[in-house]
Amino acid sequence: RGTSRINERGHLEIGGCDTVELAEQFGTPLYVMDEQMIRSRMRAYVEAFRKTGLRFRVGYASKAFNTLAMCRLVAEEGLYLDVVSDGELYTALKAGFPPERIYFHGNNKTPEELDMGLEVGIGWFVVDNFTELSMLDARACKKGTIARILLRTTPGVEAHTHNYIQTGQEDSKFGFDLASGQVHKAVRLSLEAEGLEPDGFHCHIGSQIFEADGFRLAVRKLAKLAEDCRAAYGFRTRVLNIGGGFGIRYSGEDRPLPTEAYISAMAEEIRTGFAGVQPPEVWVEPGRSIVGEAGTTLYRIGTIKEVPGIRKYVAVDGGMNDNPRPALYQASYEAYLANRAKEPPSETVSVAGKLCETGDMLIWDLDLPRVESGDLLAVSCTGAYNYSMANNYNRLRRPAVVFVRDGRADLVVQRESLEDLIRNDRIPERMFSPEP
Numbered sequence: 001r002g003t004s005r006i007n008e009r010g011h012l013e014i015g016g017c018d019t020v021e022l023a024e025q026f027g028t029p030l031y032v033m034d035e036q037m038i039r040s041r042m043r044a045y046v047e048a049f050r051k052t053g054l055r056f057r058v059g060y061a062s063k064a065f066n067t068l069a070m071c072r073l074v075a076e077e078g079l080y081l082d083v084v085s086d087g088e089l090y091t092a093l094k095a096g097f098p099p100e101r102i103y104f105h106g107n108n109k110t111p112e113e114l115d116m117g118l119e120v121g122i123g124w125f126v127v128d129n130f131t132e133l134s135m136l137d138a139r140a141c142k143k144g145t146i147a148r149i150l151l152r153t154t155p156g157v158e159a160h161t162h163n164y165i166q167t168g169q170e171d172s173k174f175g176f177d178l179a180s181g182q183v184h185k186a187v188r189l190s191l192e193a194e195g196l197e198p199d200g201f202h203c204h205i206g207s208q209i210f211e212a213d214g215f216r217l218a219v220r221k222l223a224k225l226a227e228d229c230r231a232a233y234g235f236r237t238r239v240l241n242i243g244g245g246f247g248i249r250y251s252g253e254d255r256p257l258p259t260e261a262y263i264s265a266m267a268e269e270i271r272t273g274f275a276g277v278q279p280p281e282v283w284v285e286p287g288r289s290i291v292g293e294a295g296t297t298l299y300r301i302g303t304i305k306e307v308p309g310i311r312k313y314v315a316v317d318g319g320m321n322d323n324p325r326p327a328l329y330q331a332s333y334e335a336y337l338a339n340r341a342k343e344p345p346s347e348t349v350s351v352a353g354k355l356c357e358t359g360d361m362l363i364w365d366l367d368l369p370r371v372e373s374g375d376l377l378a379v380s381c382t383g384a385y386n387y388s389m390a391n392n393y394n395r396l397r398r399p400a401v402v403f404v405r406d407g408r409a410d411l412v413v414q415r416e417s418l419e420d421l422i423r424n425d426r427i428p429e430r431m432f433s434p435e436p
């Protein structure tokens with residue numbers, strides 16, 4: 001994948017860097033991100049849209065992986081940035097990301113988060129519900145400014161991997177329901193609101209989607225909504241944001257479409273839906289498909305335990321704290337011995353994490369060369385929703401992140417220290433002195 005290969009020493013190499021050396025230099029567990037691959041994934045979306053002739057914007061859903069260096073990279077590539085919290089927004093701003101290219105998602109943005117967005121002048125708020133609509137309006141008016149918004153809709157299309165289900169009303173915590181006419185009310189209210197300027201609509205139909213049909217249907221429904229709102233209120237839809245969710249290849253069984261296939265399918269529906277009129281700007285906001293395949297986690301193998309006749313457990317120095325996805329979603333991953341990458345598999349093992357929980361298993365039944373304590377395990381496709389979902393369960397320190405490119409490795413997130421773990425802890429005074 002990307003720039004990975006096996007070098008003459010039989011080691012896995014990524015971005016021209018020998019992973020055995022990376023592990024020695026930065027320690028393990030270590031997230032290794034292939035910078036060139038991230039950039040080429042972003043460019044693939046831009047290129048695919050260019051071919052359609054439509055006006056478009058590609059946003060990066062930063063929840064998948066958000067750090068200062070990542071935001072800088074997104075800025076360099078000219079993309080928009082989707083943030084969902086003050087923390088993601090703060091990181092972007094600290095990285096120097098232009099606020100006018102940022103937009104703010106979320107079903108329960110706090111008043112402080114709305115103010116922060118208004119204060120720094122972000123491009124758009126994606127308004128999720130009626131509470132937010134009136135709250136944002138009031139706060140924008142108070143500041144004497146106008147907030148540009150998209151309205152998040154739930155179009156009644158839920159896609160997951162191979163198929164989608166079409167519902168009437170959608171039972172979701174996100175967005176204005178399309179089927180019951182809630183969206184129309186939201187359009188009317190935002191057109192009347194002095195502090196709001198509606199620019200268009202948003203929807204997000206799911207994640208890790210392998211087919212284009214769900215996206216097609218979502219576009220058709222939004223195009224119809226746009227036409228209805230033009231006819232009813234003279235509202236011109238300037239932006240249609242179709243969300244993210246494009247699938248990636250975690251293992252051989254996953255068969256996502258090429259980026260171009262998703263985009264050209266959407267474009268076709270846009271052209272049909274807006275025949276004879278100027279189509280709106282089309283946005284997508286992929287997260288996983290930008291960074292997922294570009295990430296590899298390096299672990300050191302420690303203890304090995306055989307349950308006679310049943311299974312061999314090999315334990316790594318991380319686990320569900322740096323990759324909660326297997327435990328949370330039964331997600332499956334592929335892995336290799338990075339220090340003996342040329343050797344053919346000769347045994348089947350299961351990879352355990354080091355956390356005190358039976359469910360802390362990273363991979364079941366993995367074929368590897370005969371594993372020894374001290375070997376280096378590379379788990380691939382960990383670039384999305386791994387670092388961003390990492391936690392300190394069992395008081396483990398979150399790993400470091402390096403960007404590799406052209407034989408250079410740059411530390412972009414330092415490994416947490418033991419001191420970091422207690423930085424925010426306090427011991428109440430009364431615990432020092434005996435009660436009177």
Ligand code: LLP
Nearest residue numbers: 061204207208244245246285286287288385
């Ligand atoms: N836009 C919106 C409004 C979203 O809610 C999401 C993801 C995205 C874009 C990006 O979707 P992507 O292209 O990454 O599929 N933690 C889960 C994934 C949760 C996705 C939540 N929303 C996982 O690890 O699989």
